[in-house]
Structures are given as C-alpha cells and as structure tokens.
Amino acid sequence: MTTAVREAPHHNKLTCVKHYDCRLPDCVERYRAYQRERYHGRTAGTWQPLVDAEPVRQHILKLQAANFTPVRIGELADLPFETVIGFLRAYGCNGYRKARKRRCTSEVAAKILAITPATAKPGIVDAAGTIRRLQALVAAGWPMQDLGPRISLSCRTVRALIRQKRVYGRTADAVAALFDELKNEKPERHGVSRNSASRARTYGKRHNWATVKYWADRMDDIDDPHFEPMYGITRRELVAKDANELMRFSGLDREAAAARLGISKAYIDHAFRDHPQYAIEVAA
Incomplete structure (x- = not known):
C-alpha cells in the first residue's frame, strides 16, 4: 500500500x-x-532572532474587527494565507498539525503590523467610492469597455460594479488607482475614438453623473456612503426638497415653510411646479 x-x-x-x-x-x-x-x-551575530508573535496576533484580531479577512491581510502583506492564519489557530498541512505561532521573523511582523484600516481597505467595502469614480470617468469620456481591461475586468463586470452595494477591497483599490491615473487625461489621446468618447460623455450627462471636476474639491467625501452629492441639482430643486421636509416633519404650511427658508411662498410654488415629486399641499 x-x-x-x-x-x-x-x-x-x-x-x-x-x-x-x-x-x-x-x-x-x-x-x-x-x-x-x-x-x-x-x-x-548578524542573524535576527525570532520575535514574540502575540503583538502580531492582536493586530490581526483588530484588523479582523475592521472587516479584514486573513486572505486580505495576506494580500496586503504579500504573505501566504497559511502564514497569517497560523497566528490565529493551529493549522494543518500535508498531514501535520502545527501549533499556533508563538514566534515569527521580524520581517513578517513588520509587514503585518504595517497594515492599518487608515491606509488599506478590507476584503469587502462599500461600493460608493468605486461607483463614483467609474461614473466620473465615464462622464469624462472613458467608455466602460475601455476602463475594464485597464483593471483586468470585462465591460460587463464594470457595468455590474456601478449597480453593486459592496465590492472587494482590491477592486476598490484598482478603481481608485485607475481614477488617479486617468482623471486628468483626455480619452482621445489614449486610443479612444471621438465617437466613443462623445457617447460616453452623453451617457454620463443623461444619468447626471458627477464629473471629475466636481469630485476634485470633494475627495475627502468620495468614499463616504453617507455623503449626498448635489451635482446637477438646481436651487429650485433644493428648495422643493427642503420645503417638502419642513412641511412633512415640522407640520408647517407653505407660507410658514417659506418664512423658515427665507424665501417667498411663490418661490416654493414654482419649485414644486418644476419638481412635482416633492410637491405637498398641506402639512402631514
């Protein structure tokens, strides 16, 4: 046998x-x-002795609490998954069962300890920043079929990303790097035909996607899912929205809402007429 x-x-x-x-x-x-x-x-006397693995283990646990998986930590630290998981529990390979790591090299410790939630994304993240960056590039004239290959994705996958709520951290990183690379570039100078670039810009404008220029002053907010972009929203639409909320939640009529907003009742009437989705006749 x-x-x-x-x-x-x-x-x-x-x-x-x-x-x-x-x-x-x-x-x-x-x-x-x-x-x-x-x-x-x-x-x-130049060989670096092994160091205590417990601080590394505690750091990995903190990263896990911030939604970093062992696989993601390994990717960021350029270490095998087995190395990372070995800090957390016994790990078997080829029929052998190794005890949890008690010591490790200083190089491995330094790689893992260098990872922080402030400087790296976890395995799965909110898609808001990824969606906004892709939309801005399309609005700048970059067709989705040209963006995909630059980050090793198909056009179909790029379209799917724009509709997702969560994405892989490595995908978010790739899109962020692509955005930084292309945000100040003209698509036509990089092999995109005039017609394709024009269609992409028209598509972005039709969907009211915020542009690269809009996000240039709001990069601190681009990844914040709670930030509501006001791109392309007119003052009348803002007034209609604010008046609607005042009337529904504060019990005010149009005249009182107008006084609270510092505008005339007629302006609210015009705002509701132009944006009927916010129109309300009486306080709820």
Missing part, C-alpha cells in the same frame, strides 16, 4: 521543502542556501 504525497501549493518559498518534502532541485537548493545563510548569520 502506498501513501499519496500532496503536491505543494507553490514552489517559490521554503514551505514546499519544510512541509511537503519537495525534492525539486531548485527548491532544495533554495532551502540549503537559507540554512547556510542562517548558519553564517548566527555565527557572525
């Missing part, structure tokens, strides 16, 4: 030799080189 040997998931680190008994010449030589380096470093 023979026992099947599991294939290592990758052959670019020491894991395949240490935990999967890999005997590929390149992998064995990499492992031996590491051992030689460690031996000479310890002899010379």
Whole structure:
C-alpha cells in the first residue's frame, strides 16, 4: 500500500521543502542556501532572532474587527494565507498539525503590523467610492469597455460594479488607482475614438453623473456612503426638497415653510411646479 504525497501549493518559498518534502532541485537548493545563510548569520551575530508573535496576533484580531479577512491581510502583506492564519489557530498541512505561532521573523511582523484600516481597505467595502469614480470617468469620456481591461475586468463586470452595494477591497483599490491615473487625461489621446468618447460623455450627462471636476474639491467625501452629492441639482430643486421636509416633519404650511427658508411662498410654488415629486399641499 502506498501513501499519496500532496503536491505543494507553490514552489517559490521554503514551505514546499519544510512541509511537503519537495525534492525539486531548485527548491532544495533554495532551502540549503537559507540554512547556510542562517548558519553564517548566527555565527557572525548578524542573524535576527525570532520575535514574540502575540503583538502580531492582536493586530490581526483588530484588523479582523475592521472587516479584514486573513486572505486580505495576506494580500496586503504579500504573505501566504497559511502564514497569517497560523497566528490565529493551529493549522494543518500535508498531514501535520502545527501549533499556533508563538514566534515569527521580524520581517513578517513588520509587514503585518504595517497594515492599518487608515491606509488599506478590507476584503469587502462599500461600493460608493468605486461607483463614483467609474461614473466620473465615464462622464469624462472613458467608455466602460475601455476602463475594464485597464483593471483586468470585462465591460460587463464594470457595468455590474456601478449597480453593486459592496465590492472587494482590491477592486476598490484598482478603481481608485485607475481614477488617479486617468482623471486628468483626455480619452482621445489614449486610443479612444471621438465617437466613443462623445457617447460616453452623453451617457454620463443623461444619468447626471458627477464629473471629475466636481469630485476634485470633494475627495475627502468620495468614499463616504453617507455623503449626498448635489451635482446637477438646481436651487429650485433644493428648495422643493427642503420645503417638502419642513412641511412633512415640522407640520408647517407653505407660507410658514417659506418664512423658515427665507424665501417667498411663490418661490416654493414654482419649485414644486418644476419638481412635482416633492410637491405637498398641506402639512402631514
């Protein structure tokens, strides 16, 4: 009876030799080189000893509370998923069960501790910022079929992103980087035909999508789902909306609402006429 040997998931680190008994010449030589380096470093007193893993574990728990998954932490730190999960619980591979990490290299600790919610996005985030950036680029003349390939997505996926409530953090990062790259560029200078750029601008205008120029002064709010863009909204529409809320929630009639807003009753009448969706005759 023979026992099947599991294939290592990758052959670019020491894991395949240490935990999967890999005997590929390149992998064995990499492992031996590491051992030689460690031996000479310890002899010379330059080898960095392992550090306590508990601060790293506590940091990972804080990141998890902020919606960072172990997979996302691994992506941001450029570390295998197994390395991250090993700080949290025992992890088995190739039939062996390893205890939770008690120590780790200072390099691994530094990579994980460098991740903070202020400087990186979690695995899944609110889609508001992603949607607004894509809409602004379309309004600037960038067709969706040209935006998709720049972030390794299809046009169909880009269209779906604009309708989603949540997106992957890496997708949000990719769209943010694309926005910064293209926001001051003319599509026609990057292979987009005049007709395609014109259709994209018309599409954005028809849907009243806020432009790059609009967001230029509001970048602190672009990712805030509670921020309500007022792009393309006229003063009459704002008045109609404010008067509607005053009359419904404060019990005021049109004349009293006009006095509260510092305008004439006639102006509210005109605002309601132009925007009937807000029109209300008497206080609720």
